[in-house]
Amino acid sequence: MLTLDQVYCGYDSEDVIRNVSFRVKEGDILCLLGPNGCGKTTLLKAIAGLLPYKGHLRWLGQEIHTLKRNQLAAGIALMSQISETYFEYSVYDTVMLGRYLHGKKGFLPSISDEDRVMVRKALEEVELWREREHPITQLSGGQLQRVFLARTFVQEPKLILLDEPTNHLDLKYQLELMERLSVWSKQPGRAVIGVFHDLNLAMQFAEKVIILDQGQVVLQGPTGQVLQDSMISKVFDVDVLNYMQSSLKKWLPPLEGNDSR
Amino acid sequence: MKNSSKLGGMITLSLLCFLAAACIGSVAIPAKEALAVIAQRLFGISLLRDVEPLTQTIVWDLRLARASLAFLVGASLAVSGTVMQSVLRNPLASSYTLGVSSGASLGAALIIISGFSLPIVGAFTLPLAGLLTGLLTVYLAVAMASRVDKGFSGNTIVLTGMVFTLFVNALLTLVAYFFPNRTRHILLWQMGSFALKDWGTVRVLLPIAIVGLLFLMRYARELDMLTFGEEQAAVMGVETRRVKWILMFLAAALTGSAVSFAGVIGFIDLISPHVVRRWVGAAHRWVLPLSALFGGSFMVLADIVARTVISPTELPVGAITALLGGPFFLYVYFQKRRRY
Numbered sequence: 293m294l295t296l297d298q299v300y301c302g303y304d305s306e307d308v309i310r311n312v313s314f315r316v317k318e319g320d321i322l323c324l325l326g327p328n329g330c331g332k333t334t335l336l337k338a339i340a341g342l343l344p345y346k347g348h349l350r351w352l353g354q355e356i357h358t359l360k361r362n363q364l365a366a367g368i369a370l371m372s373q374i375s376e377t378y379f380e381y382s383v384y385d386t387v388m389l390g391r392y393l394h395g396k397k398g399f400l401p402s403i404s405d406e407d408r409v410m411v412r413k414a415l416e417e418v419e420l421w422r423e424r425e426h427p428i429t430q431l432s433g434g435q436l437q438r439v440f441l442a443r444t445f446v447q448e449p450k451l452i453l454l455d456e457p458t459n460h461l462d463l464k465y466q467l468e469l470m471e472r473l474s475v476w477s478k479q480p481g482r483a484v485i486g487v488f489h490d491l492n493l494a495m496q497f498a499e500k501v502i503i504l505d506q507g508q509v510v511l512q513g514p515t516g517q518v519l520q521d522s523m524i525s526k527v528f529d530v531d532v533l534n535y536m537q538s539s540l541k542k543w544l545p546p547l548e549g550n551d552s553r
Numbered sequence: 554m555k556n557s558s559k560l561g562g563m564i565t566l567s568l569l570c571f572l573a574a575a576c577i578g579s580v581a582i583p584a585k586e587a588l589a590v591i592a593q594r595l596f597g598i599s600l601l602r603d604v605e606p607l608t609q610t611i612v613w614d615l616r617l618a619r620a621s622l623a624f625l626v627g628a629s630l631a632v633s634g635t636v637m638q639s640v641l642r643n644p645l646a647s648s649y650t651l652g653v654s655s656g657a658s659l660g661a662a663l664i665i666i667s668g669f670s671l672p673i674v675g676a677f678t679l680p681l682a683g684l685l686t687g688l689l690t691v692y693l694a695v696a697m698a699s700r701v702d703k704g705f706s707g708n709t710i711v712l713t714g715m716v717f718t719l720f721v722n723a724l725l726t727l728v729a730y731f732f733p734n735r736t737r738h739i740l741l742w743q744m745g746s747f748a749l750k751d752w753g754t755v756r757v758l759l760p761i762a763i764v765g766l767l768f769l770m771r772y773a774r775e776l777d778m779l780t781f782g783e784e785q786a787a788v789m790g791v792e793t794r795r796v797k798w799i800l801m802f803l804a805a806a807l808t809g810s811a812v813s814f815a816g817v818i819g820f821i822d823l824i825s826p827h828v829v830r831r832w833v834g835a836a837h838r839w840v841l842p843l844s845a846l847f848g849g850s851f852m853v854l855a856d857i858v859a860r861t862v863i864s865p866t867e868l869p870v871g872a873i874t875a876l877l878g879g880p881f882f883l884y885v886y887f888q889k890r891r892r893y
Contacts, residue, residue, distance in 0.1 A: 361793075364788075365788060381834065389777055395774070
């Protein structure tokens with residue numbers, strides 16, 4: 293579906309992403325990992341067609357920069373980190389915006405019954421149907437995240453790009469979101485690329501992992517192979533085993549016979 | 554209450570404002586007679602037999618022509634303000650921020666001091682010059698902003714617009730300084746007035762306002778998406794750069810036309826979208842038509858006050874919009890806020 297071949301991109305002629313190559317196939321849930329500032333969000337933006345790039349970045353065989361915005365949006369949706377909004381859109385109207393490309397064609401915009409059905413289904417899935425008339429300016433961060441997720445689903449893309457989607461979500465919704473994405477991506481012609489900070493979630497749901505460091509791919513492959521203690525320690529500059537052991541010691545009761553008192 | 558009912562309510566209120574404009578003035582005219590004149594002129598129906606010709610002239614040719622122009626100007630300014638606030642994601646933005654009014658004022662001032670008149674358009678030379686220089690100022694501001702900032706962000710456009718406004722205002726001050734005998738004329742034009750306007754002016758502005766509003770309604774969803782930021786709009790399929798240019802041109806053309814016929818009238822474009830958003834939410838398919846109706850009605854009421862409060866002398870309507878609009882805006886804004 294998506295091919296990156298020696299891709300370079302960034303801002304103001306300075307490359308943040310350097311020589312990145314990988315492929316995404318149908319059904320993939322791919323996780324981008326790496327320390328802050330390593331270029332994960334920049335890479336997602338390039339895939340979404342928001343940044344110019346060098347090299348080859350192809351969606352269904354066509355270079356992304358040659359596609360029009362509506363062609364790209366019909367295939368790829370980006371759910372970015374929560375953006376500030378000054379205007380009091382209702383939850384329903386916000387999700388309905390995701391139907392932009394599917395709306396009835398005419399001089400004035402109109403909403404079809406299919407649009408209404410899709411929006412209702414998406415809002416029920418994220419458990420916000422009852423709050424549909426609430427202004428989004430009054431929602432919590434987690435609720436807003438779920439609104440944007442519903443909007444992403446009603447766009448009916450083939451590839452969903454997620455930039456730290458579990459931020460602001462409590463544990464229940466984090467797990468539900470990942471389950472939903474898992475089910476969604478298993479339908480024909482679909483895939484997910486996500487930037488996650490939570491390594492546990494990444495290990496549980498992603499089948500492939502790409503680790504970026506300073507804009508370059510340092511490792512990619514199946515999740516189990518890539519997410520080894522030594523690699524995490526190297527990239528994130530933390531001693532994972534030591535950290536985990538000290539956390540466990542703090543909270544778990546001492547084993548019988550090992551008490552030194 | 555559903556938004557469609559609110560729209561119906563606002564249309565009724567607008568019609569009542571027109572009726573008030575027809576009845577209130579130095580000569581009070583009963584509503585029955587005013588309605589009879591309107592029915593006669595619009596539909597050829599004779600409701601009353603003995604309406605004097607003078608009453609007919611006052612209601613139709615003087616008051617309703619003036620009220621119609623006030624309504625169109627108010628509606629154009631309000632819609633234009635709505636669009637600018639959404640496109641630039643700045644609740645304080647308006648076409649004025651981008652230099653429409655200062656550009657139009659400079660163009661008008663140059664026509665006033667030179668006494669220049671185009672052969673075919675004649676009396677419309679002044680508004681035409683105002684419109685074109687207003688549009689030119691916005692074009693230069695936006696073109697400059699897009700060169701400086703390839704991302705074409707709202708803040709850059711607002712900042713560049715403000716710099717252009719200050720620059721053009723400085724030129725205007727110089728013009729006024731070097732031609733002191735024309736200063737009063739320029740100042741009066743800038744204050745805004747609907748005095749001595751007839752149906753001819755309405756006929757010129759009406760198609761511009763209708764076409765502008767219809768095209769903006771076509772872009773209602775794009776406007777919604779742009780309020781969430783350009784990146785979000787782009788990933789949902791909006792050609793943001795092209796759409797922003799179109800929307801800003803339409804908004805500037807609406808303000809430019811309104812300003813060029815009535816002079817500079819502030820505040821309507823700022824308050825109307827805020828008041829309407831508080832009432833019906835932010836979706837532009839409702840905000841645009843309701844802003845037009847609210848802005849138009851508000852302007853008609855402001856003009857009634859301007860021409861009656863110290864009759865027979867008229868006050869500048871721009872001062873009235875700010876005097877009435879300021880406290881009203883604060884009331885609406887904080888009244889709603891207290892509920893949350």
